[in-house]
Amino acid sequence: MGQFNFEETNLICCYRRKTRAATVAAMTAALSYMETEIQELVGRTSEKLKKLTEDEFAGLVFLPAEDME
Numbered sequence: 001m002g003q004f005n006f007e008e009t010n011l012i013c014c015y016r017r018k019t020r021a022a023t024v025a026a027m028t029a030a031l032s033y034m035e036t037e038i039q040e041l042v043g044r045t046s047e048k049l050k051k052l053t054e055d056e057f058a059g060l061v062f063l064p065a066e067d068m069e
Contacts, residue, residue, distance in 0.1 A: 003048060004045070004048060004062075007041055008041065008044065008045040008048065009062055009063075009064070010064050011027065011038075011041055011042065011045050012045065012049070012062045013062050013063070013064045015027045015030070016062055019054055019057070019058075020049055020050075020052055020053075020054050020056075020057035020058075021054070023049060023057070024046050024049050024050060027042045027045065027046060028042065028046060030042075
């Protein structure tokens with residue numbers, strides 16, 4: 001899953017739904033409660049998710065990542 005960095009992966013894990021579209025919708029619905037930096041992360045991550053098909057999304061395994069630094 002090299003297309004998503006660990007921040008994006010953790011964000012997806014927080015808002016993951018059964019479909020790609022529902023996951024993007026859940027993330028964007030929460031935008032007004034987020035700080036600017038996280039809103040930017042949501043924007044980047046949403047754009048990457050939108051490039052996936054639903055089948056590609058369903059085939060991905062998203063596990064929360066730990067910061068290795």
